[in-house]
Amino acid sequence: MLFQVDMVVNIPDSLPKEQADEIKAREKLYSQKLQHEGKWRHIWRVAGKYENISIFDVKDNTELHEILTGLPLYPYMTMTIRPLCRHPSSIRDNDK
Amino acid sequence: MLFQVDMVVNIPDSLPKEQADEIKAREKLYSQKLQHEGKWRHIWRVAGKYENISIFDVKDNTELHEILTGLPLYPYMTMTIRPLCRHPSSIRDNDK
Amino acid sequence: MLFQVDMVVNIPDSLPKEQADEIKAREKLYSQKLQHEGKWRHIWRVAGKYENISIFDVKDNTELHEILTGLPLYPYMTMTIRPLCRHPSSIRDNDK
Amino acid sequence: MLFQVDMVVNIPDSLPKEQADEIKAREKLYSQKLQHEGKWRHIWRVAGKYENISIFDVKDNTELHEILTGLPLYPYMTMTIRPLCRHPSSIRDNDK
Amino acid sequence: MLFQVDMVVNIPDSLPKEQADEIKAREKLYSQKLQHEGKWRHIWRVAGKYENISIFDVKDNTELHEILTGLPLYPYMTMTIRPLCRHPSSIRDNDK
Amino acid sequence: MLFQVDMVVNIPDSLPKEQADEIKAREKLYSQKLQHEGKWRHIWRVAGKYENISIFDVKDNTELHEILTGLPLYPYMTMTIRPLCRHPSSIRDNDK
Amino acid sequence: MLFQVDMVVNIPDSLPKEQADEIKAREKLYSQKLQHEGKWRHIWRVAGKYENISIFDVKDNTELHEILTGLPLYPYMTMTIRPLCRHPSSIRDNDK
Amino acid sequence: MLFQVDMVVNIPDSLPKEQADEIKAREKLYSQKLQHEGKWRHIWRVAGKYENISIFDVKDNTELHEILTGLPLYPYMTMTIRPLCRHPSSIRDNDK
Amino acid sequence: MLFQVDMVVNIPDSLPKEQADEIKAREKLYSQKLQHEGKWRHIWRVAGKYENISIFDVKDNTELHEILTGLPLYPYMTMTIRPLCRHPSSIRDNDK
Amino acid sequence: MLFQVDMVVNIPDSLPKEQADEIKAREKLYSQKLQHEGKWRHIWRVAGKYENISIFDVKDNTELHEILTGLPLYPYMTMTIRPLCRHPSSIRDNDK
Numbered sequence: 001m002l003f004q005v006d007m008v009v010n011i012p013d014s015l016p017k018e019q020a021d022e023i024k025a026r027e028k029l030y031s032q033k034l035q036h037e038g039k040w041r042h043i044w045r046v047a048g049k050y051e052n053i054s055i056f057d058v059k060d061n062t063e064l065h066e067i068l069t070g071l072p073l074y075p076y077m078t079m080t081i082r083p084l085c086r087h088p089s090s091i092r093d094n095d096k
Numbered sequence: 097m098l099f100q101v102d103m104v105v106n107i108p109d110s111l112p113k114e115q116a117d118e119i120k121a122r123e124k125l126y127s128q129k130l131q132h133e134g135k136w137r138h139i140w141r142v143a144g145k146y147e148n149i150s151i152f153d154v155k156d157n158t159e160l161h162e163i164l165t166g167l168p169l170y171p172y173m174t175m176t177i178r179p180l181c182r183h184p185s186s187i188r189d190n191d192k
Numbered sequence: 193m194l195f196q197v198d199m200v201v202n203i204p205d206s207l208p209k210e211q212a213d214e215i216k217a218r219e220k221l222y223s224q225k226l227q228h229e230g231k232w233r234h235i236w237r238v239a240g241k242y243e244n245i246s247i248f249d250v251k252d253n254t255e256l257h258e259i260l261t262g263l264p265l266y267p268y269m270t271m272t273i274r275p276l277c278r279h280p281s282s283i284r285d286n287d288k
Numbered sequence: 289m290l291f292q293v294d295m296v297v298n299i300p301d302s303l304p305k306e307q308a309d310e311i312k313a314r315e316k317l318y319s320q321k322l323q324h325e326g327k328w329r330h331i332w333r334v335a336g337k338y339e340n341i342s343i344f345d346v347k348d349n350t351e352l353h354e355i356l357t358g359l360p361l362y363p364y365m366t367m368t369i370r371p372l373c374r375h376p377s378s379i380r381d382n383d384k
Numbered sequence: 385m386l387f388q389v390d391m392v393v394n395i396p397d398s399l400p401k402e403q404a405d406e407i408k409a410r411e412k413l414y415s416q417k418l419q420h421e422g423k424w425r426h427i428w429r430v431a432g433k434y435e436n437i438s439i440f441d442v443k444d445n446t447e448l449h450e451i452l453t454g455l456p457l458y459p460y461m462t463m464t465i466r467p468l469c470r471h472p473s474s475i476r477d478n479d480k
Numbered sequence: 481m482l483f484q485v486d487m488v489v490n491i492p493d494s495l496p497k498e499q500a501d502e503i504k505a506r507e508k509l510y511s512q513k514l515q516h517e518g519k520w521r522h523i524w525r526v527a528g529k530y531e532n533i534s535i536f537d538v539k540d541n542t543e544l545h546e547i548l549t550g551l552p553l554y555p556y557m558t559m560t561i562r563p564l565c566r567h568p569s570s571i572r573d574n575d576k
Numbered sequence: 577m578l579f580q581v582d583m584v585v586n587i588p589d590s591l592p593k594e595q596a597d598e599i600k601a602r603e604k605l606y607s608q609k610l611q612h613e614g615k616w617r618h619i620w621r622v623a624g625k626y627e628n629i630s631i632f633d634v635k636d637n638t639e640l641h642e643i644l645t646g647l648p649l650y651p652y653m654t655m656t657i658r659p660l661c662r663h664p665s666s667i668r669d670n671d672k
Numbered sequence: 673m674l675f676q677v678d679m680v681v682n683i684p685d686s687l688p689k690e691q692a693d694e695i696k697a698r699e700k701l702y703s704q705k706l707q708h709e710g711k712w713r714h715i716w717r718v719a720g721k722y723e724n725i726s727i728f729d730v731k732d733n734t735e736l737h738e739i740l741t742g743l744p745l746y747p748y749m750t751m752t753i754r755p756l757c758r759h760p761s762s763i764r765d766n767d768k
Numbered sequence: 769m770l771f772q773v774d775m776v777v778n779i780p781d782s783l784p785k786e787q788a789d790e791i792k793a794r795e796k797l798y799s800q801k802l803q804h805e806g807k808w809r810h811i812w813r814v815a816g817k818y819e820n821i822s823i824f825d826v827k828d829n830t831e832l833h834e835i836l837t838g839l840p841l842y843p844y845m846t847m848t849i850r851p852l853c854r855h856p857s858s859i860r861d862n863d864k
Numbered sequence: 865m866l867f868q869v870d871m872v873v874n875i876p877d878s879l880p881k882e883q884a885d886e887i888k889a890r891e892k893l894y895s896q897k898l899q900h901e902g903k904w905r906h907i908w909r910v911a912g913k914y915e916n917i918s919i920f921d922v923k924d925n926t927e928l929h930e931i932l933t934g935l936p937l938y939p940y941m942t943m944t945i946r947p948l949c950r951h952p953s954s955i956r957d958n959d960k
Contacts, residue, residue, distance in 0.1 A: 002140060004140070004149055027185070028184070028185045031185045032185060032187055035185075035186070035187045035188070036187065042138075042151075042186075042188065042191055043183045043185060043186050043191070044098060044100070044151075044180040044181070044182070044183050044186070044191060045180065045181050045182065045183040045184070046178055046179070046180060047178075047179035047180060047181050048179075052183055053100055053178070053180065055138075055140075082142055082143075082149070083142070083143040083144075084140040084141065084142060084143060084149065085140070085141050085143050086140070086141065087139045087140050087141040087148055088124070088141070089123070089124045089127045089128060089131075089139060090131070090138075090139050090140070091128055091131045091132065092131070092138065095138055095139070095140060
């Protein structure tokens with residue numbers, strides 16, 4: 001089951017740079033592990049922004065909640081979440 | 097070069113049903129042709145809405161403009177367009 | 193899997209009253225059938241408004257989409273949809 | 289008498305973690321006590337958010353005010369409150 | 385139990401003037417009857433606008449809903465409704 | 481001459497509690513003095529909020545400005561001000 | 577007593593041109609009469625818009641209401657009204 | 673050439689009172705000098721707000737920019753700027 | 769003196785196609801004449817939209833007003849206008 | 865390929881003045897280098913604001929992203945980005 005999630009990152013000035021870098025490194029590992037598992041289908045950078053647009057494939061709302069709230073950068077993100085379903089014009093079998 | 101486009105469709109009551117159906121049929125053909133050519137990468141339905149979220153892969157802004165304004169349903173759509181680029185955490189080679 | 197849906201109804205003046213009444217009668221039947229099946233868990237009227245707040249229990253986004261777009265009043269509704277999950281403080285076993 | 293309340297929680301970074309945890313523990317007890325008394329009818333987590341959607345059953349606006357302002361997390365919450373009433377299509381006797 | 389209701393009136397050009405006048409006359413009678421009964425406590429015109437701000441004293445949300453949806457001008461109104469309670473600084477015994 | 485004023489109070493965490501309490505005590509005295517003088521006609525608490533809705537009866541805009549900016553809590557308030565006048569349907573002689 | 581009023585004019589296509597011209601001619605007379613009386617202090621066109629910004633000098637909210645609702649173009653205007661008072665830095669005696 | 677400028681002042685708590693008072697004193701001198709020169713045509717206080725509405729008469733956009741960014745309170749202001757021109761109904765020769 | 773103007777075009781369905789085409793042809797001539805005169809410095813299409821972003825070089829607000837309200841498509845446009853001035857980092861002598 | 869970028873600068877009070885000045889000096893050099901290379905086509909100051917409107921000419925979204933995120937003032941900017949293409953009425957050959 002697919003969801004589009006838009007994540008805007010806003011790291012406060014008060015967070016020390018080393019701590020921010022450590023969180024970002026964990027974020028990257030976390031994201032890539034979920035991408036390898038097929039749960040984080042796509043991730044794109046919005047040009048000119050510290051913001052990404054992602055597609056998740058999860059079994060239900062609870063799994064989506066656990067994945068998102070587990071993000072190392074979660075406390076610094078503002079999220080917009082939209083449930084998706086297959087489009088009748090789609091020709092891609094797995095874009096359901 | 098990738099763009100995310102969100103299309104909200106709003107067909108007025110005054111458009112006769114046969115005419116609307118004919119436009120929708122042309123829209124589907126138009127969309128699928130561009131999907132087969134690889135220019136319309138993804139299309140998903142937003143659950144509960146007459147709205148889709150799409151990813152386009154075009155060579156420049158002008159090609160995007162021509163594709164979008166050529167949509168049979170274009171006069172009845174409200175669009176939000178966002179330029180995308182590769183995310184440094186992405187593991188998918190073609191999500192550039 | 194639960195979703196909260198807020199539905200604002202706006203029937204245009206141009207729709208003849210008998211036709212509106214017939215649609216509303218079908219809407220009621222459709223809603224009550226889904227309530228009996230357990231898929232439309234709750235429906236409340238927002239005081240002073242032609243608007244309801246509902247809780248749906250569906251197996252996935254696609255089923256939600258089919259239920260909502262099948263509503264007889266769907267063409268006259270503006271919807272806000274939010275995916276829900278169990279709250280860690282909830283004491284009700286079935287509010288998952 | 290029913291009210292829907294949407295609560296968005298935003299705990300500032302400046303609040304020490306132990307203090308935040310202690311407030312959250314009191315919040316949970318407070319919520320569950322009111323749920324057992326039947327005044328806090330439902331509570332759901334909004335997927336991906338530190339936010340809940342709740343249904344309260346109170347005898348009047350004053351009782352609602354006292355319950356909400358008594359929440360241990362109240363100073364860190366942004367609330368949206370909507371008065372509800374029975375929907376004519378509802379089949380649940382107690383969803384009044 | 386008190387509610388503040390803000391009513392913005394927007395009568396479409398397409399409604400014949402006689403019909404509009406007849407509805408406004410019924411609106412005035414309806415409002416004054418409820419004022420005499422003590423249920424419509426206050427009504428003020430917002431200066432320069434076809435809009436009023438009113439205070440209702442009802443026994444519950446359902447009575448408020450019935451009063452508001454019974455307004456002859458209801459189909460042409462946009463309403464904002466806010467539940468009120470006694471302010472701790474108030475010196476007026478009946479502004480509860 | 482009447483004005484409706486909506487006051488949302490937002491006291492920052494950085495203000496020491498004793499100082500906040502002292503300001504609130506002065507606010508209450510200030511409000512009740514103006515209520516006794518008939519200039520602050522009504523004050524209601526918005527249910528669930530640290531916010532009030534008030535009706536002022538002043539001789540002109542300048543008097544309104546002086547009363548509002550003189551509020552001890554003024555630096556912590558966001559205000560919405562609307563000029564009112566008598567409603568043609570009102571039956572209360574002094575709601576002018 | 578001064579008020580700033582911003583008036584955005586939006587004349588619908590369905591109004592015949594002669595009728596619109598006749599209303600605009602009456603609007604101009606109405607405005608100039610009030611300017612000569614000193615009640616409509618200033619009127620400026622917002623560059624590039626069918627919109628004006630005006631300053632009114634009236635004895636109370638009721639007079640403002642009567643002047644504004646008496647405008648021939650009133651049914652086609654959206655208004656924003658702000659009560660003004662003398663600025664402590666002003667050097668103009670009559671900008672009170 | 674006229675511009676309307678709306679200035680909302682928001683001085684942070686962290687600015688020491690003496691420093692704020694000194695800035696306000698310079699602001700007043702600056703404003704009155706420009707009023708005497710005829711460049712700052714009008715300034716009104718918005719009732720109940722720390723906000724003014726002003727009319728400037730400058731020779732071009734650059735002069736407007738220099739005047740506004742030269743305001744001692746500029747770092748604490750949020751501005752809305754609108755270019756004005758003579759209204760065809762105006763009877764005041766210098767309201768051009 | 770420079771202004772940025774954003775023009776969103778929205779031609780209603782009710783306008784006959786030949787009439788719309790005739791207006792657009794006049795619009796093009798009007799625009800190109802002003803471009804040749806140097807008053808309409810730049811015009812770009814916003815990708816995917818019936819909208820343009822333009823830079824005008826005019827002698828004052830009044831000339832801007834006359835140019836914009838003289839556009840054949842003016843009745844179908846929504847405009848956003850921003851006064852510009854030379855940027856201190858600009859290296860282009862005529863971008864003043 | 866052209867993009868319009870609107871940049872609003874908001875430097876926090878907590879940044880020491882020398883540090884802010886050093887960043888602004890680097891920003892100017894960075895901007896002028898890109899202007900000389902032809903990638904930063906235009907930059908204008910919005911009158912009365914710490915904000916600019918710029919036109920970039922880049923080969924793709926990725927180059928735009930790199931240029932913008934490389935701005936020394938980037939952490940203090942809020943950006944709005946719009947893809948542009950040639951307008952059919954444009955007479956300037958290089959405004960493509």
